[in-house]
Amino acid sequence: MGIDWGIIIQQFFSQGVGINAMVFAMAAIGLNIHFGYTGLLNFGHVGFMAAGAYGVGMTVFWLDQSLWLGVLVGLLLPTIMALILGIPTLRLRADYLGITTIAASEALRIFVRWRGNQERTGSSGGINDFADEFFEFNIFTRPGTETYDFAPGGLTIFQFRANDLWVLLIGWTLVAFFLLLTWxxxxxxxxxxxxxxxxxxxxxxxxxxxxxxxxxxxxxxxGVIGGVAGMLQVISRQAVQPDTFNPVITFLIWTILIIGGVGKVASPVAGSMIYWALISGLITFMRELIGTDLSDELETFLNLSVLNVDQLRFVIFGGALMLLMWFRxxxxxxxxxxxxxxxx
Amino acid sequence: MKTGDPSEKDVAIEDPNAPEVVLGATAGGGGAGAAAQEDIPNPIAGTFDGVDPTPGSPKPDEILVAKNVVRRFGGLTAVDVDEVRIQRGAITALIGPNGAGKTTFFNLLTGFDDPDEGDVSLNGNSINGVASHKLAARGMVRTFQLTKSLAKMSVMDNMLLGAGDQRGEKLSFSLLRGSWRKQESEVRARAEELLERFSMTHMADEYAATLSGGQRKLLEMARALMAKPSLILLDEPMAGVNPALVQSLLGHVEALRDEGVSVLFVEHDMDVIMGISDWIVVLAEGSVIAEGTPDQVSSNPRVIDAYLGTEDGGASSDGRQGRDSE
Structure with a gap:
């Protein structure tokens, strides 16, 4: 069985503009305002995303209110979080904010997944199927077809589900708005x-x-822009899961910002697209390799499995990042x- | 004062690629400054005639008054000033050996540090506990010993930032371009004027980080002037500046005084201080030990003992002072 280059290309392009690329671009716009323009060391940006996500999720799940009210709460909670974190620390040196944000984002994650919060946050199971109201307005819904393909000359470059396409339309529009606002x-x-x-x-x-x-x-x-990114992420998945808001996400956003170039308006978008296109192309390529006949030596050396390609891609990406830091x-x-x- | 020729040569050697700087620095600075010194009579000449040359003596028209200002760091009392009164419209120098507490005292005066005890008043109003950023609006702007040019901003942006009370600096107005466009162009015109005066027009679009040490001092001074201060506090404005540019800087400081701006500055270089100051306050071990005109101070035995004597590497009989200067 040979390597299916078609799926690799399709993943590369689709993920390059996909939901993750959009969400992380938006989150990085927020971080760029913090670090790129103001010099604030925010090491807990994922906390703002979680505040937005749980703001909208809990309003629907716990308070049984509409999604739209939830969106307002999702804007309000990151604001409150920023004030709580900022008021005591911003008079102090920059490092205090860094320490506080990383601790607060973890504290928030651990608090929402606490069993005692089952009724409010859904604990470790999270909140599911809360965003139907958002998809009621999906202009891409049509009977019969689930996915949209963009395949010039028979080669599928973009492939999206109708619901994802709707999230992407709203999401990238908001990204454009935030870029304009920043500029x-x-x-x-x-x-x-x-x-x-x-x-x-x-x-x-x-x-x-x-x-x-x-x-x-x-x-x-x-922080509010990060909160909007968090809301879009959970709405697109129809699921608010505490463990999607782990500290690694913060450093992923930092990575994206650094790839794009700190303190430049468009860099979060470029960084996010590059990151997700490459990382998705890479993992698809490696998954293809698993089913391919390689020489025995190479196979033994790589020892690829479905499990370890997921980790290996970060190793490779880390190496690439070091090269980037070296040359650019x-x-x-x-x-x-x-x-x-x-x-x- | 130096003549034009050697200073021109100095600059040319330092920076052969910027002939405008050479002309500008000498014409707008050393040259014009020297001319101003010779042609325009000192506007406050005679002000200090009747002033008692003792620490804390009252001045005819005081802009800044510090009383019983004490600052301790743990067991160490860094500053313990009974009384200092600064004359409006004059150039007052604050001198003292290393470790005398000059910069600490400066920080206390400008709200960058809070005294443990004491009172500071500006134009008769107490500024105790007033946040440092509010003092610019009250007419007091400071510079720093280690120049704080905003490295990754252009020279022009540095200047524009200096202007006070800008509507566009409020988040609520920032997106309403029409609400601040007019003020912005006024501020820009003023910035261009000042850059012209400081012979830095050709650098307006350069990053501040690309300037030489002396040019940064000039930029910091020009930027402070954007705030239209009535009192400007310069922390070692001549430190690390090449000799040619020192003359230019001195010319600008004198020009400020001639325009009615009060200047208080900290400086090490005795030649500089003696030539330019109207009044000198001498600080040693955190306290004011002497005050007076340059002539009075330079002949004051306490000053010679505490400060001037140590210049020669411990000529002072006081061993502790000798150590301080090293």
Whole structure:
């Protein structure tokens, strides 16, 4: 049995613009506002996603309210979380926020999966099938077909389920909106003040800028955008699972931001698309390899199985990331000269 | 003061690729500054005639007053100043040996550190516990010993940031371009004017990080002026600046005074201080030990003992001072 290159290509392109790519692009836009523009060390961005996700999920599941009210709650909870995390820590050095965010995001995950919260959060089982209202409006629903294929010349490049296509339409529209918002904000005097805080908080204060207020505003704004990303993720799956919000997700978002280039408007989108296209193409390729006749030596060396390809792809991707840092530390959109600049 | 020629040469050697800087630095700085010093009479000449040259002496028109300011770090009392009164419109220098507490005192005056005891008032209003970022709006702006140019922002953005009370800096207005466009262009015009004055127009679009040490000091000073301060506090403005640019910087400091801005600065270099200051406050071991005009201070035996003496590497009989300077 040979390698099916068609499925690899289809996975590469479909996942490159797929739900994960969209969700992580959006989350990274929020992190970019935090770190890229304001210099805030947020190591618990997944916590903001979880706050958004559980905001919408719990409103439907526990409070038995509509999904749309849930979306409002999903905006409110990340705001509250940002205020709770920011108010005590943003007067202190940058590291305090980093420590607090990573701890808070884990505390949140452990709290929602606690058995005692069965009625409220669904505990470790999570909340399922809560987002039907969202899919009622799906303009792609049509009888008979489940999936949409885009296959010029017989080669399937994109393949999506109707429901996913609907999430993607809404999601990428929101991504475009957040990009526009970031772009406009960062070229305003407000964005200039934000960047001055990233560069040197004391200088900003000496010039009359209330660094604390700016940092808090940035933390809330980026946190809410992360919350929206979390909401879209759980709506697309019709499932809120506590263990999808583990700390690895935060560092995945950081990876994506760094691939794209920190502090550039479009970098989260580029980084996310590149990451998901490559990682999906890679795992599909390796899965194809399992069923392929390789030389015995190679087979023994790789020892591929369905289980270990999942881990192996991260090993390979980690290696690729190191190469990227070596040859292009500024990321796709970054400017190497700018990166080398420092206050001497 | 240095003549034009050697300073021009110095700059040319330092930076052969930027001929405009050479012309600008000498014309707008050393040259114009020197001219200003010679042609324009010191606007506050005679102000200090009747002032008693003792620590804490009252001045005719005080802009900044510090009383009983104490700052301790654990068991160490870094600053213990009974009284300092700063004259409006003058150039006042704060000097003292290493470790005398000059920068700590500066931080206390500017809200970057809180005193354990004491009172600081600006224009007669207490600024105790007032957040540092609120002082710019009250007319007091400081610079830093280690220059804080905002490295990854352009020189122009550095300047624009300095302006106070910008509507577009509020999140709620930031997206409403129309609400701040006019103010932004006014601020930009002012920034261009100041860059022109500091001979940095051609660098407006460069990253601040690409500037030399001296140019950064200039930028920091120009940026502070964007806030239209009535009192500017300069923490070692000449530190690490090449000699040619020192003259330029001095010219700018004098020009500020001539425009009515009060200047308080910390400095090490005695030649610089003696030439430019109207009044000198001497700090040693956290306390003010002397005050006076440059002539009065340089002949004050306490100052010579505590500070000037140690310049020669411990000529002072006081062993502790000798150690401090090392």
């Amino acid at each position: 406009q904000l960062m070229r305003s005097p407000w964005g200039r003040a934000l960047k001055s805080i990233r560069e040197d908080e004391d200088a900003a204060r000496a010039l009359g800028k209330n660094a604390y207020a700016y940092k808090l505003q940035a933390l809330v704004l980026g 530390p500024q990321g796709v959109f970054g400017n190497r000269e700018e990166m080398a600049l420092e206050d001497r």
